[in-house]
Amino acid sequence: MASHHDHLMSPRTAAGRDGLAAIVARPDRAVIALDFDGTLAPIVPDPDQARAHPDAVAALAALAPRVASIAVITGRPAGVAVRHGGFAGVPGLEHLVVLGHYGAERWDAVTGTVHAPAPHPGVAAVRSELPGVLADLHLWHDTYVEEKGRAVAVHTRRASDPQGAFETLRRPLSDLAARHGLVVEPGRMVLELRPPGVDKGVALTEYVREIGAESVLYAGDDLGDLPAFAAVEKLRSDGVPGLLVAADTVITELAERADLVLDGPAAVVGLLRDLAR
Numbered sequence: 299m300a301s302h303h304d305h306l307m308s309p310r311t312a313a314g315r316d317g318l319a320a321i322v323a324r325p326d327r328a329v330i331a332l333d334f335d336g337t338l339a340p341i342v343p344d345p346d347q348a349r350a351h352p353d354a355v356a357a358l359a360a361l362a363p364r365v366a367s368i369a370v371i372t373g374r375p376a377g378v379a380v381r382h383g384g385f386a387g388v389p390g391l392e393h394l395v396v397l398g399h400y401g402a403e404r405w406d407a408v409t410g411t412v413h414a415p416a417p418h419p420g421v422a423a424v425r426s427e428l429p430g431v432l433a434d435l436h437l438w439h440d441t442y443v444e445e446k447g448r449a450v451a452v453h454t455r456r457a458s459d460p461q462g463a464f465e466t467l468r469r470p471l472s473d474l475a476a477r478h479g480l481v482v483e484p485g486r487m488v489l490e491l492r493p494p495g496v497d498k499g500v501a502l503t504e505y506v507r508e509i510g511a512e513s514v515l516y517a518g519d520d521l522g523d524l525p526a527f528a529a530v531e532k533l534r535s536d537g538v539p540g541l542l543v544a545a546d547t548v549i550t551e552l553a554e555r556a557d558l559v560l561d562g563p564a565a566v567v568g569l570l571r572d573l574a575r
């Protein structure tokens with residue numbers, strides 16, 4: 299496993315070094331894709347209070363004109379990531395794309411609009427049954443339910459026993475999701491009930507193809523970023539060099555698969571600045 303003292307620009311794998319070399323050689327052909335929470339925004343107890351690192355937007359804006367495209371790929375609704383990130387109306391970020399809900403939604407800075415499919419009917423059913431399920435488990439007061447529009451997320455970070463509550467909820471929430479055609483997306487002290495059919499790997503692969511990129515960087519910190527890591531590994535085997543960045547070491551599997559392991563959003567900002575230079 300990598301240490302989080304890796305130099306910001308020194309990938310520890312040959313594939314990562316190839317990826318970085320390709321990005322640096324032809325930045326105008328590179329897609330830079332980043333997760334939001336935990337990668338651009340420090341993790342905080344209340345999801346509504348999460349904001350991009352204070353230097354993140356400036357670092358993105360400095361890098362954007364030098365690369366083919368920057369995309370934020372997040373489990374958040376696209377509009378929420380845009381608001382919490384402060385991404386709208388920023389000089390330099392005129393072409394930013396935010397792929398929300400793991401790629402189900404898309405916001406383009408150039409139009410300022412969100413495109414999204416019709417909501418899955420299972421979400422309304424889950425929304426109405428969820429309070430009863432949480433009450434039966436005596437977890438109604440210990441959890442926070444995040445209303446995400448086309449999904450519902452149950453957070454345990456502020457519970458008296460966050461990991462215990464998370465484990466207790468796993469099976470019942472999986473059953474509830476399955477009854478209504480949804481899936482559970484586990485994350486850092488959160489279990490999200492959401493429609494199936496798209497993940498960050500699908501979103502990233504399609505976006506790299508759309509741009510016609512010749513290299514890609516993906517940075518993430520959570521379980522929902524693993525499909526994007528797999529997508530970069532597949533792109534590499536198809537001849538598109540790529541660099542995998544773990545924003546921190548909390549999710550062991552992600553850190554183990556990364557070419558670079560950083561020490562949180564401040565270090566991600568440092569990497570973006572180094573790339574812009």
Ligand SMILES: O=P(O)(O)OC[C@H]1O[C@H](O[C@H]2O[C@H](CO)[C@@H](O)[C@H](O)[C@H]2O)[C@H](O)[C@@H](O)[C@@H]1O
Pocket residue numbers: 333334335336340341342343344345346348371372373374444446451453455485486487488490520522
């Ligand atoms: O794909 P992401 O951009 O990483 O979004 C994943 C989830 O992030 C949010 O939850 C996480 O961040 C919260 C704020 O720091 C934290 O309180 C929580 O424990 C983390 O899991 C967001 O609230 C979820 O909806 C996203 O699915």
